[in-house]
Amino acid sequence: RDNTCEYECENDKDCKNNPFCSTSPSFKCNFVCIDSLELNKTQILDFMDKLNPEKQDINLINCPGEEDFVDEFVQKSEGHSLGTNHLKIRYLTRLSQSLSLRSFSVVLLCSMDDNATLKIDGHKLFILVNTKKTLEQVAINGRDNRRFYIENNRIMEKLDIKVQFDEVSFDEQITIESIVNKRTDLHGVNLKVGYVYTELMTVYKNKSFEGFFGGIFETLKEEMNFTYTAIPSIDGKFGSKVTENPVAGEKTFVFNGVMGMLERKEIDIALGDSYLTYERSQYADFGGFIHEEPAYGLILKPGNNLLLSAYFSTFRVEIWVAVLVMTGCLIFVCFILMTISGERSHDDSERRKFMGIWQNILEVLSFSLRAMSMKDGFLLDYIRYKLSWRIYMLSFIVYGYFIAEVYNAELISYLTSHDIKLPIQKMEEILENDMKLSIPTGFIFKDALRFSKEKTHKRLWNEKCKGQTFGEVSLDSDEIQLKALRENYILILPEAFALAFIGRHPCLVTKLPINAFPPTPVGMYLQKDSELKEIFRSQLRNLHEKGVIEAFKRQWKRESELKHKVCTDNNHKLGFQNTIFLFLLIGFGVFSSFIILIMELIYTICSRDC
DSSP, X not given: OTTEEEEEOSSHHHHHTSXXXXXXXXXXXXEEOTTXXXXXXXXXXXHHHHHOTTOOOEEEESOOOOXXXXXXXXXXXXXXXXXXXXXXXXXXXXXXXXXXXXXXXXXXXXXXXXXXXXXXXXXXXXXXXXXXXXXXXXXXXXXXXXXXXXXXXXXXXXXXXXXXXXXXXXXXEOOHHHHHSOOOOOTTOEEEEEEOOBTTTBEEETTEEEHHHHHHHHHHHHHHTOEEEEEEOSSSXXXXXXXXXXXXXXXXXXXXXXXXXXXXXXXXXXXXXXXXXXXXXXXXXXXXXXXXXXXXXXXXXXXXXXXXXXXXXXXXXXXXXXXXXXXXXXXXXXXXXXXXXXXXXXXXXTTOOOOOHHHHHHHHHHHHHHXXXXXXXXXXXXXXXXXXXXXXHHHHHHHHHHHHHHHHHHHXXXXXXXXXXXXXXXXXXXXXXXXXXXXXXXXXXXXXXXXXXXXXXXXXXXXXXXXOTTSEEOSSOHHHHHHHHHTTEEEEEXXXXXXXXXXXXXXXXXXXXXXXXXXXXXEEEEETTOTTHHHHHHHHHHHHHHTHHHHHHHHHHHHHHHHSOOOOGGGGSXXXXXXXXXXXXXXXXXXXXXXXXXXXXXXXXXXXXX
8 A cells, every 4th residue: 555565563672673664653663665667755765864874975776757646755864864966866888887885875675677786896885775685786896885675574684704715605684773773783794813922812722712802802702703714924924024925825914923814815804912003903803992002111230230330339429539538548547657656566666677768558448448347456556656556556546446337237238129210201312311212123112212103202213223233122032122231221011011021120120210102903804805994893882881801801810920030039149240259359360469469479480699
């Protein structure tokens, strides 16, 4: 009746779930008549509004040509988000025809000859036809297109999910909810997933993923109904550009690691702690960020580098000068007193020989050193000037005692102290000292410095990083990174890598309490132009809104704190780097004694022969 069909609904819910529903007290739903060439314009426009709010054009193809049809459609469109200038009336005049449409266009194909074919080119198109058979006559080329047909008074969507090594096709009934919410059911399609083992982040064991990223991926698997085959990274790396493009089969490739596997279409998804970079985005699609990861600047903890001057760093230069001047004055006074005092009480005057001036000087020096550390008072035995000797000795002992005690206290504090004296307060201050910058290969930091609009960042790259010995380092070995730190570099690492590195070397490495770079999006990569990109992005947004990702992140941080080592009291024991001066002093003393011994032997032999 009136080119519409009426269907008796069982309840009000059935009507609400149908896009062509018109609720009434009798629960009657109005549907498009399959056998009619003329479609109900109001129902079509309602469906189009719900289907695609961003629509650009509505294309009516092979719809009834009577003037009242077009006029009625235009009149009905005035109450919808559609202007008459976006309404395109088209007719197929040949059995084989092609159309090229703008993105977000809607196609309404009212009828089609059984032998005719239609090819449509465009992206993000929404196509509605009257029967499933008609849909089979239409070939659609482009990305993110949706196809609908009417069957048994229901709107159905024809879905094809294609990945590199699998394909799933199915028909799905469309309701109001499924029109508003994008589909998430992948119907068990099997995805090839390349991954990089990262402790507590991406761990694959017992045929499932664990860790921060692994747990989120397993949640996506359950939510989106897909299966996967896990494939480890071909070389254990995430993926950075290689200097010489290797050849795999007949193809050259730009990246190593899982990014290279994506580039060569060996996998569908690259799972891991992957950063969004410009170079990667040229060959793969970012499938949505899992979290934003800050970057830390790492330095060696004070006291871990080789210090030859450790035993002299306890006092400032002016204190050492004052100590030497005062000691020299006391030694001079002691020498004068020895010269005029004569004999001591325990001297044997008959056997006593006159001591030369150099012997007196050496005796005074040896006494001074003993008095500074052991409070030696043997010079009090002089018979003459006893009062002067006692006042002098008291002054020397008190002076030596305080100097020795203060020195010992400062030395212990200096050698065992692990307090951090920050060399910089912000990244730009590196330009003002002799420190250099070291960044890991394959991360966004290189692009952030090279393409930054800030002059200071470009200077950091050109002056402190580019061309330097450890300007770019691999994360394969801790030794390389530690060597860079020992060479006065500031090592920039993402949060996960920085915490793990500090956890492995808790007493050697510490982080600067400043953000080296703004937080960087981290997530998974998919093949270039993958039809799964928007689906994964949408689901990751849902997990963010539900707080699922934040819960996984808190768990990862707790496990990270328990897993990594901490710096204990045993780690604070003095090492060779701080006590090397003692060994050098002993070696110098032994060497000097042998030299003097040889000189004395030569002198003795020469004196005897002469």
